[in-house]
Amino acid sequence: MTKTIRIGIIGSGGIARAHASAYRKLSNVEIVAVADSIEGKAQAFIQQEQLLNAAPFDDHRKLLELELDGVSVCTPNFAHHETSVNALNAGKHVLVEKPMSVTLSQSIEMVDASRRSGKMLTVGFQPRYDPNMSLIKEIVQSGKLGSVYFVETGGGRRRGMPGGTFIRKELAGAGAMADIGCYSLDMALHALGYPRPLTVSAYTSNHFGTNPKYHKEAAHFDVEDFGVAMIRLEGDIVLNYKISWAMHMDSLGATMFLGTDAGLKVTPAGTGPWSGVWDGSVGSMTLYNDIANQHIQSTIPVIEHGLNLFDEKVKDFVAAIQDDRPAPIPGGEILYNQAIIDGVLRSAASKREVTIELP
Structure with missing residues (x-):
């Protein structure tokens, strides 16, 4: 029973x-x-x-x-x-x-x-429950890419700033980094097997959120609406991380895994001013490698699933x-995700690279 x-x-x-x-x-x-x-x-x-x-x-x-x-x-x-x-x-x-x-x-x-x-x-x-996310991890972990040495992830909304509790540091702790950036980090780190983060050098700003032209709660906006960071991971991997709630641009680019034998490019699904970030499904996947000295570009079909x-x-x-x-x-895994966000905020505040220390 x-x-x-x-x-x-x-x-x-x-x-x-x-x-x-x-x-x-x-x-x-x-x-x-x-x-x-x-x-x-x-x-x-x-x-x-x-x-x-x-x-x-x-x-x-x-x-x-x-x-x-x-x-x-x-x-x-x-x-x-x-x-x-x-x-x-x-x-x-x-x-x-x-x-x-x-x-x-x-x-x-x-x-x-x-x-x-x-x-x-x-x-x-x-987003972990999208079968395409499992496929991305399978490709990265399979060895098809060779040794992965560089990853770029993140995303940006042309306009997509929330309000209320999301924009007050005392309530949210962080802005775009905590709201949508954590999804981007999980997408990349999960595929890599969650390597330990070592150092972070970062910059953040809130030019849009604090401007009444772009946000009706500008007077109460005290978190970041944009951030970028270079993160060193164990295994001699470098992660370029960028996230934005609002910007004068259509995209911050795809997520990329660069390996010694092949590269994988992944774009998020969705259209419109609130799209462009990894809080949903996968839009496209492309594999780049060389065969017989020819540059090959292969489209990996996106799995249609219909899951909520x-x-x-x-x-x-x-x-x-x-x-x-x-x-x-598990929380023990996402601890690394949180450590990176913490490192981003510390680095941005001090305007220098910081070390991530974990028990």
């Missing part, structure tokens, strides 16, 4: 609605509680999402006193750390939305809490709980 997985949702903003929708599609899941620190929001969410058997809480610690198998952490970025650590310490499995946390030290504490408790900490990078990647993320979290298997996207 299939066990019913009891889930709590912490945070009741827009992303929580996507979690609730995905959980409702699973016959073996019951959403038993919702928590939000703003009085009345959890109850309103329960009514709007028709989760009539769920209990509302204004304090997530009260929710964690319930008998739960797992929780979705859907709070603003600044609260990811506290709520995740409390949930893990309470013996609950955790699916936390990206970015993992605001600071590197917080991510380390989250991973430590997961290890101590024996409960999984998985991070919400749904967000739903797949939630479904895999539930399946991992059900089957007692490791975290699908």
